Amino acid sequence: MSQRCIVFLISDTGGGHRSAALALxxxxxxxQERAASNGDGGRLGRGEPEAAPEPQPRSEASNGAAAGREAKGGEEASPKLRLEIVEAFEECGGFPLRQFARLYGPASRYAPGLYGLVFHLSNHPQRINEVQRLLSPLMLKRLERRLSELRPDVIVSVHPLLNYVTVAALRHLGRPVPFLVVVTDLISAHHSWFTEGATAxxxxxxxxxxxxxxxGLDPQRVHLLGMPIHPRFSLPVASREELRARLGLEPEPPVVLLVGGGEGSGGLRTAAEAISQARLPVQLVVVTGRNRRLYEQLCKEQSKWQVSAKIMGFVTNMPELMHAADVIVTxxxxxxxxxxxACNxxxxxxxxxxxxxxxxVTFVERNGVGVLAREPKQLVRALQELLEPGSTLLQRRIENARRLSRPQASFDIAQLILSYLPPPGQPGPWEERPVMAQVATAKVKGK
Known part of the structure; x- marks a missing residue:
């Protein structure tokens, strides 16, 4: 049985897109492992999603990861499945598109006002169409070649600027490859996300x-399934008391988790200093991500703080840290x-x-799960209100978070993606003759 392939198209303009692809x-x-162990052929059919499995801890997926296992007796329970993550701008973008993509980090960090202005000015269907027509030729041919090399059975995009060009590439290739778009913005989704021609x-x-x-897109093709977060957030965890003991935290004072994202940005140092100066009766867990310089700075300054704190770099146990905490600042x-x-x-x-x-920000505040506190004084006041003894506000926000949470979202989305794989024994889109070739042949026969 031929190997199936799913390609995820991403761009590392911020860590969220790669994280979504890894989660899926x-x-x-x-x-696939559950399907293989159950002997159901490893394929989930279209229709109502099945219940998500009880996930088991495992390492993050990586580029070229393979899924599928052999059943007892040596029979293959499912076709091998190859998962490929393609950094499309780096692998397929020509000058100046590749350089433009690399500007995201510096622009959003050092010139956020300018970045926001560009976002709003471009957030219009007509302007987006003009930008897409201008940028697509810079990567169209390279993307076509990359897809021809990988021969995917399903393509999944988790980046707004890759959808128009992918539809164009598949049209040029004449291959009926299902193309799914997974939107990773909660409310202010840019118009570039929405392109005619995607399968779902x-x-x-x-x-x-x-x-x-x-x-004006087909209402039958849109699925409200939640945000893809890593499956480990759906795993059961130990009690808060056990987690705090395991992490070396004190059992009683409230735990404030300070997180700045994978690169450790987001005003971590300012937030920690404000909480220290206010002498709040809390203990801190500060996660600096890959920002080694910030990690070293905070470790040196920690002895001067008026609160107990643990400084961490890049971590892989974020669910445990979140379940041990009373509030997150991020x-x-x-x-x-x-x-x-997902951690309430x-x-x-x-x-x-x-x-x-x-x-x-609107999503968090409108749903009553948190507030925006950009200034140190606002942060201290928000923590005081939330963590005062017997706080009804704390319980209300916990309940609202529980109501909104969708820890199984990645499984629901994965079910949908798998449903578009060709049925066992059926040819994939690259094993059939391209539609354009069929049309050309028909014309020749008609002469």
């Missing part, structure tokens, strides 16, 4: 579903917000990227 890859692997759309909230419908990244909700954790937002993340 891991969920697909776990679903997955959106995280009702607000993004309404944006999809406003574009920038308004959609992935971290949904991870916190109240949220204080320390900042946001203008334009792109503004809707995430």
């Amino acid at each position: 890859s891991s969920a697909i692997e776990q679903l 759309y997955v959106v995280p909230t009702e607000e993004t579903r309404q944006l999809y419908l406003e574009h 920038k308004a990244g959609p992935g971290t917000i949904c991870e916190a909700l 954790l109240p949220i204080i937002l320390s900042g946001y990227v203008p334009g792109q993340e503004e809707g995430n």
Whole structure:
């Protein structure tokens, strides 16, 4: 039986897109393993999603990861499944597109106002169409070659600027490859997400579903399934007391988790200093991510703080840290917000990227799971209100987070993706003759 392939198209303009692809890859692997062990052929048919499995801890998926196992007796229970993550701008983008993509990090960090202005000015269907027509030729041919090399049975995009060009590439190749778009913005989804020609759309909230419908796209093709977060957030965890003991934390004082994203940005140092100066009766867990310089600075300054604190770099046990905490302070990244909700954790937002993340702030505040506190005084006041003894506000936010949380979202989305694989024994889109070739042959015969 031929090997099936699913390709995830991403761009590392921020860590969220790769994280979404890794979350879905891991969920697909776990679903395939369950299918193989159950002897059901390893394929989930279209229709109503099955219940998500009880996930098992495992490492993150990686580029070229394979799923599928052999059944007892040596019989192959399912075709091998190859998962490929393609950094499309780096692998397929020509000058100046590749350089433009690399500007995201510096622009959002050092010139957020300018970045927000560009976001809002471009957030119009007509302007987006003009930009797409201008940029697509810079990567169209390279993308076509890459897809021809990988021969995917399903393509999944988790980045808004890759959808138009992917539809064009598949049209030129003449291959009927199902193309799914997974939107990773909670409310303020840019118009570039929505492109005619995709097979299906997955959106995280009702607000993004309404944006999809406003574009006049097929309502039968949109699925409201939540935000893809890593399957480990759906795993059961130890009690808060056990987790705190395991992490070396004190059992009683409230735990404030400070997170700045994978690169450790987001005003961590300012937030920690403000909490220390206010002498709040809390203990801190500060996660600096890959920002080694910030980690070393905070370790040196920690002895001067008026609160107990643990400084950590890049971590892989974020679910445990969140379940051990009473509140999280973080920038308004959609992935971290949904991870916190999956752990029933109240949220204080320390900042946001203008334009792109503004809707995430609205989502948090509108649903009563947290507040925005950009200034140190606002942060201290928000923590005091939330963590005072017998706080009804804390319980209300915990209940709201529990209501909103969708820890199984990656499994639901993975079920949908798998449903578009060719049935066992049927040829894939690259084993059939291209539609354009069939048309050309028909014309020759008609002469």
